[in-house]
Amino acid sequence: MYQTLNYSVSDAGVATILIDIPGSSANVMSVQFRDELASAISRVADDSSVKGAVISSAKSDFMAGGDLKQMMTLFDQGLNAEQALAVANQFKPLLRKMETSGKVFVAAINGPAMGGGFELALACHRRVVVDDAKLVLALPEVTLGLIPGAGGTQRLPRLIGIAKALPILLKGERLSPQKALELGLVEQLVSADTVLATASQLVLETTDPSQPWDRKGYSVPGGAGFMGPEPGATFNLAATSIARETSRNYPAPIALLTAVAHGTAVPMDAALHIESCQFAKLLMDPVARNMMRTLFVNKGELDKLVNRPQNVAPAELKTIGVVGAGLMGAGVAHVAALANFDVLMLDATEAQAEAGKQRLADGFTKLISRNRMSQDKADTILARITAVGDYARLADCDLVVEAVFEDRKVKSDVFAKLQAVLKPGAIIASNTSSLPITSLSEGLTAPENFIGLHFFSPVDRMALVEVIKGKQTSEATLAHALDFIKRLRKTPIIVNDARGFFTTRVISAYLHESMGMLAEGIKPALIDNAAKLAGFPVGPLSLIDEVTIEIGYNAMNQTKADLGADWVEPVGYKVQKRFVAELDRKGRRYGQGFYDYPDGKRQVWAGLADVYPQQDPQPNVEDVKNRLLLIQALEAARAFEEGVITDPAEGDVGAVLGIGFPSYTGGVFSLIDTLGIDRFVATCERLAQTYGERWQPSTWLKTRAASGERFYPLAV
Structure with a gap:
């Protein structure tokens, strides 16, 4: 019936x-x-x-x-x-x-x-x-x-x-x-x-078939x-x-x-x-539509590996290697052990690897003291992680994640040592956040087994993994890397190889725009507070200070060296150079950056106005918010045009889960569609007249705007 x-x-x-x-x-x-x-x-x-x-x-x-x-x-x-x-x-x-x-x-x-x-x-x-x-x-x-x-x-x-x-x-x-x-x-x-x-x-x-609220006197x-x-x-x-x-x-x-x-x-x-x-x-309200689409529907499809190559048998991964026992490496080891993998965590020496494992144990002890983890669970995770100092110990690993410094030479040395000991067919995955995967694989005899797996910090709490396909990455390697991520209970997005990939490109546009504003004479408090009002979890200048200005500056110098005459200087580079190379204010770790940190408390550096005279009057907070939001959406559109990201759903999920793009927007592509692509392009053209070429929409984007072509077709 x-x-x-x-x-x-x-x-x-x-x-x-x-x-x-x-x-x-x-x-x-x-x-x-x-x-x-x-x-x-x-x-x-x-x-x-x-x-x-x-x-x-x-x-x-x-x-x-x-x-x-x-x-x-x-x-x-x-x-x-x-x-x-x-x-x-x-x-x-x-x-x-x-x-x-x-x-x-x-x-x-x-x-x-x-x-x-x-x-x-x-x-x-x-x-x-x-x-x-x-x-x-x-x-x-x-x-x-x-x-x-x-x-x-x-x-x-x-x-x-x-x-x-x-x-x-x-x-x-x-x-x-x-x-x-x-x-x-x-x-x-x-x-x-x-x-x-x-x-x-x-x-x-x-005996009483009624609800309390339907009874007299409730x-x-x-x-x-x-x-x-x-x-x-x-x-x-x-x-x-x-x-x-x-x-x-x-x-x-x-x-x-x-x-x-x-x-x-x-x-x-x-x-x-x-x-x-x-x-x-x-x-x-479009907010509900955008959030449901990105955080439930699209994320749910990606969690099911909807874009996994279907003609590849499931991976049989048992032992995972991690090279690097620092914050990222230990984080990957943690989530892999939590997913019941046997993990070998390697560093320059076994003692350094043990120190990385001990930092994990110390973190677990704090969680246990706050009743956020049981002792049994901590013991089980740690028992699955073995600290090693010899590459030969990784010989039986099915997949190895490299998580060392963002330095091409250091990474290449790691890959050469891995290649010498790993069994045939083992996957090497780089946790690079910006270096092109294809170029990193150039010294390998089996580049088809090489892939990028960009984890986000802290690894145990961040849900996203950006999967980067090199030009020679095989379908089997991609499929098995996705199987690994599913075992970790994380959400993958797949991107094609390019410098900065997708998430790093988008957030870099945000960070550089904030430094460009600083150079224009906009107060750092206005920049950071406008970002939080726009829905970002932390202001961009505070974020740069936390990770250190030095890291971004060194990464940009690496890019400059790699690209040579093709390098285009981003708007924040001169600010980075001035603070790191001239003012020796490298970030919070050093006690001074865009802010000072007396007694651990953040306050605006008193000498900032001497370096960058401040505007009077300061711009409207809505204008600052829009610049910080729209510059990321514009960079995302460029990545889509270039084929780095091919699915707006993956771009939106990646932006929200990976770099904290405000979830009420639904993500970078949902933001453009919600504003209206014609209005978005017109706004960018107006901003380009004031702030420079970085705001200029491409001919491709203007053509889409003229025809009203959305990133998400309307559901009818």
Whole structure:
């Protein structure tokens, strides 16, 4: 009778509704599922022989929520307010009917319940969950530019109070079964083989088939709306925190706060309407579309290795080598060991390699002291890492990651030593952030086994790996490198070989533009604060100081030497040279850079105005923000034109995950499309008249603008 669920009734009169969306590994809400669930709920409500129902899943997950792929396309289709409100109300009447049907519904949560799936469980009268540490319950919609749209903003605070609910909603916090039990969101933790039986027994034991908020005299725990000192203080604190953390670039947190504040002050039916109105507004906003597309749909496809060569058998990688026991090398060793690889970490001497491993151990000790890691987990990771000082020890490695200084000669020496000891077919991967892969492979007898794997620091926390194909990199090497990254649970983007690849080119444009502004006489505080207001996690000048001005200067000198007469001086080079070679202010590590650091605190260098006289008046903060955003998008467009990046989805995911490009934009290419490519090009042409040739769009880009060709075709 049903295609998306299974319906049965026991001899005791308990109906069991098992969700099982066909053709999908996960249960995702759809119109067909909604209609069939509505039919099943009506059967339970109308059949006097049925005492109540258990809702569970026939799959390993409970339910993943709404179909974000489909929802993502609605903005492109020109959704109006009435249509958006209809989408927002798709499941609300159904869930409201369920909880007011006069029959008991118990959620038997046998796997992850995310988004709409968790909202379905919250609408049930009681909940039991399998006691599995890997099982999570969450309402992550805000992290994707939306808010819960099936009553989650109203039922969660009504169950546990506003003060406890808001952090879960605003951060998309992933709750373990134990945490959910402690909060009072579920009633029991049970084993997987008893979850249905336990839920069925709860149906039979429950005498009042109503929700607390539908009973006379109910009040929200701790107070509701803006009334009372506790909720008032909570909302004020949340609003302040949202403004500070998002610079008001993200509409979803404010919409959520509004829905909770106003919704909890009124009866449930009116509250659900308030949630729907806020949800509909977000659905009509490009921010939600951009975030869903980049952070969920496109990232999800890349995590599945959608661009992996399909004709290559899966890799059988067991032992991984890492050359270099510094910050990057130790980080790669850490994540490889965490992924159950045996890891050999090599440095110039075994003692230096041991020192790198000890730094990892010291870091783990700090995490353990903060209850962020168990001792057993730390011991397991460290046991898989062996510190070595002899290249011959790497002979049986299947893949070796080179993570030494960004110096062509040093790297070439490493590759020569690796080539002499590695078994045939072993992959050599360079962690270079800018040096062309093809030229680095020139001394190798098997360049087809050479590839670039650009990790980002800190490796254990950064999700992206930029995979660089050299001209001779084989399809098998690419496929097996992607298999390695998937084992690490990181997201790969594939780029073609070119100096700086994709991410380094884009962020370099940002950093050089900021140094160019400094030379123009714009105050460093304005530059850095404008960047944070634009959504960057840290200001560019502060970032350069942290990694040291010296590193960028040395890298640029390497580029200058490599390119010779073809080198084009970037706008920030003279600033780098002046601070490093003339002023000896190399960055925070040296105690002085663009800023001074008395007692570890950052403050503007008092002598800066003597070096670069400051403008009066200073430019508008919006102009500074736009320059920092748009210069990166322009450089990304150039990389696309040159074939370095061939898929805007990979470019957007790479920009957001790898270099901290503001996620509300969806990434560099989404930013261009959202602004409108014609408007983007016109703005760049205007900036070129004031700031120079680096802002001049190419003929190719102007041609696209003239024809209105987007990087992402409109979904129709």
